[in-house]
Amino acid sequence: MKPSIPKGTRDFSPTEVANRTYIINTIKTAFENFGFQPIETPSFENSETLMGKYGEEGDRLIFKILNSGDYLDKATEQFLTEKNSVKLTSQISEKALRYDLTVPFARYVVQHQNDITFPFKRYQIQPVWRADRPQKGRFREFYQCDADVVGSDSLWQEVEFVQLYDSVFSSLGLQGTTIKINNRKILSGIAEVIGASDKLIDFTVALDKLDKIGKEGVEKEMISKGISEEAIEKVQPLFDFSGTNLEKLGALDNLLQSSEEGKKGVAELRFIIENTQQMGLQSATLTIDVTLARGLNYYTGAIFEVAAPKTVSMGSIGGGGRYDDLTGIFGLKDVSGVGISFGLDRIYLVLEELGLFKAVALPKPKVLFLNLGENEALYSLKAIQQLRALHIKSELYPEAAKMKKQFAYADKRAIPFVVIVGSEEITNESYTLKNMVSGEQNSVSLSELISLVTV
Structure with a gap:
């Protein structure tokens, strides 16, 4: 049987790791440039921390971890007989792999609230896991790169996140790239105006799928969730919402005249749009998308989603939003927050498809010492020790193989300098240094060798 890895996971080659590191470092530099500081949280949390925070669909995608030992020992016989997986899971699994970084962050803030200076600006770059169906750009294990601010309800934070x-x-x-923006208050207002406030979550989850299942698919899902045909008829203008951002704001003003919540959402959106226009953007476009809902229960204000360039077939490469009381689920009330996430794995695929990766130099030694025997290897290692102390990457070929094989190794790894040490070099306390680019070869002292390879 051939070894394999689980579906939705990947191995990464040295080149892929170098490219991923390039993206991570770019994001990390920007995070710190904007004043964020790093934290890390465990890869798994108590199930009660995660469950119920992502809506019914999200909860199904959380990887549960079986209790250690005889995990069926405490299981109720009735649940086993009935094959009641929902109730049984709570008895045999107390922990789960994190689904995202936001809920663990909320838990972190509540747990460490006495040690945090608010507003607290944190970034986090770690893997998350989802029991999703793998497809292009969608994996079961992937990295998120998040930045959040908690302890401030200022809309300038949203303006900064667009920047x-x-x-x-x-x-x-x-x-x-296109930064799509909407506001959950606008969605609440629309649900109120069409008489479907009691179906807000069902309404927003269905609306969020417009670009995936189309208008008919959305209508069908809304009807299946108990939303009336009359309400769906009133929401028709949203399916073909067009115009400039300011024109869309005007249309929303008219649509939501009878909803205080909706009008507040439009005002917040207008603030972000107008101030972003004043600041200007270098490469992205900011556009209002009233169908954008992001089916997560905790968003209460602005919602963001970033679409890749239209020339690339890819889902969103980033997203986020405002959550006025996320920490309230853990007992800390009235702490507003807003955050965004970068989808590292999808960004990688986009950059790869567009040929935007710069030539990334793989980690490799600058100097390779050939291995011609035990005495020669020991003499070489003493020199290598001094080179490494000067931060000159150096390596000894491990076996006393044929010189042709050792030179071939240096060629394949594009190592610029090779050092040959034989009995003559040991006697003369010298080294034969070969420049693999020019082909030049000279007998040198250790100080001369250091000087030549550091040029």
Whole structure:
């Protein structure tokens, strides 16, 4: 049986790791440039921390971890007989792999609230896991790169996050991204106006799927969730909402005249749009998308989603939004927050497809010492020790193989300098240094060798 890895996971080659590190470092530099500081949280959390925070669909995608030992020992016989997986799971699994970084962050803030200076600006770059169906750009294990601010309800934070997205994509050379923006208060207002306030979550989850299942698919799902045909008829203008951002704001003003919540959402959106226009963007476009809902229960204000350039077939490469009381689920009330996330794995695929990766130099030694025997290897290692102390990457070929094989190794790894040490070099306390680019070969002292390889 051939070894394999689980579906939705991947191995990464040295080149892929170097390219991923390039993206991470670009994002990390921008995060710190905007004043964010790093934290890390465990890869798994108590199930009660995660469950119920992502809506019914999200909860199904959380990877549960079986209790250690005889995990069926405490299982109720009735649940086993009935094959009641929902109730049984709570008895045999107390922990789960994190689904995202936002809910663990909320838990972190509540747990460490006495040690945090608010407003707290944090970034986090770690893997998350989802029991999703793998497909292009969608994996079961993937990295999220998040930045959040908690302890401030200022809309200037949203303006800054739009600038942060633009800064990162500009640094990566990724032109033509679209930052979609909406507001959950607007969605609440629309649900109120059409008489479907009691179905707000069902309404927003269905609406969020417009670009995936189309208008008919959305209508069908809304009807299946108990939303009336009359309500669906009133929402028809949203399916073909067009015009400039300011024109869309005007249309929303008219649509939501009878909803205080909706009008508040339009005012918030107008603030972000108008101030972003004043600031300007380098490579991205900011556009209002009233169908954008992001089916997560905790968003209460602005919602963001970033679409890749239209020349690339890819889902969203970033998203986020405002959550006025996320920490309230853990007992800390009235702490507003807003955050965004970069989808590292999808950004990688986009950059790869567009040929935007710069030539990334793989980690390799600058100097390779050939191995011609035990005495020669020991003499070489003493020199290597001094080179490494000077931060000159150096390596001894491990076996006393044929010189042709050792030179071939240096060629394949594009190592610029090779050092040959034989009995004559040991006697003379010298080294034979070969420049693999020019082919030049000289007998040198250790100090001369150091000087030549550091040029």
